[in-house]
Amino acid sequence: MKVHVDMNLCQSHGECAIVAPDVFHLGDDDVLVWHDDVPEDRRAAVEEAVNACPMAAISIEDE
Amino acid sequence: MSTPRLDRLVIVGASLAGLRAAQSARKAGFEGELTLVGDERHMPYTRPPLSKDLLAGSQTVADTALRLAKLEAGWRLGQPAAKLDRTAHQLTLADGTTLPYDRLILATGCRARQWRGPGAELDGVHTLRTVEDALALKSALTPGTRLVIVGAGFIGCEVAASARKLGLEVTVVDIAPHPMLPLGAELGARCAALHERHGVQLRCGVGIEAILGTDRAEAVALSDGGELAADAVLLALGAEPNVEWLAGSGIEIGAGVVCDATLTSTVDADVLAAGDLAAWPQALADGQPMRIEHWTVAAEHGTAAGRNALLAPEERLPHTQPPYFWSDQFDCKIQSVGLPMLADRLEIVDEEPDTGRLIATGERHGRLVAAVAFNHARRLMDYRTQLAESVGAAR
Structure with a gap:
């Protein structure tokens, strides 16, 4: 699945990096870095990140 | 042990915590009847923009809607819960409707704390909790307007920043010695400097006696005898939990609805609580139960309570994540x-x-x-x- 983060909305709260650290992390410049192509077996974690984001910046794009 | 019947899950509160509880219960496989009750007539929306982007005009009301995904649920909106009868496992709404439940999640949140001093009822006096509050305040925030904010906590400081950006004259009054009281004196001084650098007048260590005016607020009378001219006044005095409707239910009420670490009511395993009104043991404070009014706590609580509500009490997992908050100011x-x-x-x-x-x-x-x-x-x-x-x- 494809993971999309709207960087106009992202404010580096890091909620996603707490629930799915293998997919999201904050770089040293406080800017979010993420894998945009994520194996299907991590869907639950990414869905949790979608719900945890205070800015509703994360979405999953299914092929 | 016989498995108790679990066909009906009722969630009282249709904001962030309630929504996340509903989504979490569905995700955990709950296929029964799921009902959300909300006193506001809106579908769930997110509140942080109400003191910032919505006031500034960079977000609209539609932007604050929380995504529902494919949630299958019944909605009872614009209808507060009025009574809980735990023996009958039944909830009564203000219009008299009754809703039977097998498990119940309490997520009725908080309301803005009211001030009942002289002049509180005047036009031009605002509080900020709901989207209607935000729209009313926004219409008062025109350039050159003199805004007096009473309370230098999260809401007061964030609105001060938003209002300065819009070109208002802003004064913030607080009886506390510095803004953002929970952050302590040293960081509070940094916050004060931040606001002063951006042209906010800060009056710390001073209370208010009255709001003056004939029909509309015109000034705020201070406890030190001073007076501040005002075209609009925001009372940002914190929040109070919506727990009064639970009186007589036998649910233990302390700082809020008192829960164990799994967010289960201390007196009834069929009742859980989530969000602003839940007082649950803080691992960082020797297990002392506390209420925490943060966005992320409401979201995490909802998710945990929705999952736990489906389980037998001994299978429920504790919620121990340390509370996180943020506040954007200038x-x-x-x-x-x-x-x-x-x-x-x-x-x-x-x-x-x-x-x-x-x-x-x-x-x-x-x-x-x-x-x-x-x-x-x-x-x-x-x-x-x-x-x-x-x-x-x-x-």
Whole structure:
């Protein structure tokens, strides 16, 4: 699945990096870095990140 | 042991905590009847923009809607819950409708704390909690208007920043010695400097006696005898939990609905609580139950309570994540993890005076209980991980 983060909305709260650290992390410049192509077996974690984001910046794009 | 019947899950409260509870229960496989009750007539929306982007005009009301995904649920909106009968396993709404439940999640949140002094009823006096409150306040925020904000906490400070950006004259009054009281004196002084640098007049250590005016608010009378001319007044005095409707239900009420670590009511395993009104044991405070009014706590609580509500009490998992909050004020993003208000020592451990970036840590009896960052998100993450590990928080 494809993971999309709207960087106009992202404010580096890091909620996603707490629930799915293998997919999201904050770089040293406080800017979010993420894998945009994520194996299907991590869907639950990414869905949790979608719900945890205070800015509703994360979405999953299914092929 | 026989399996209790679990066909009907009712969630009282249709804001963030209630919505996340519903989504979480469905995700965990609940296929029965799911009903959300809300006193506001809106579908769930997110409140942080109400003091910031919505006031500034960079977001609309539609932008605040929370995504529902494919949630299958019944909605009873615009109808507050009025009574809980635990023996009958039944909820009564204000219009007399009754809703039977097998498990119940209480997520009725908080309301803005009211002030009942002279002049509180005048036009031009605002509080801020709902989208209607935000729209009413927004219509008062025209350039050149004199806005007096009573209360220098999250809402007061964020609205002050929004209003300054819109070109208002802003004065913030608080009886406390510095803004953002939970952050302690040293960080509070940094917050005060931030606001003063952006042209906010701060009056700390002063209370208010009355709001003056004939039909509309015209001035605020202060406890030191002074008076502040005002075209609009915002009372930002914090929030109170919506628990009165539970009177007579036997649910234990302390700071809020008192729960164990699994967010289960101390008196009834069929009743759970989530969000602003839940007082649950704080691992960082020797298990003392506290209410925490943060966005992320409401979201996490909802998710945990929705899952736990489907389980037998002994199978339920504790919620131990240290509380996290943020507050955007001018060009400063304040972030905190843990319980800074309980720290007996809160000191800045790293600061860049040129940029205002800083990290502070809070200790209680020599143990790390909080970290606070100003524009330092990455560093705060390290402390979040450290604090979560120190209380054995599981994900």
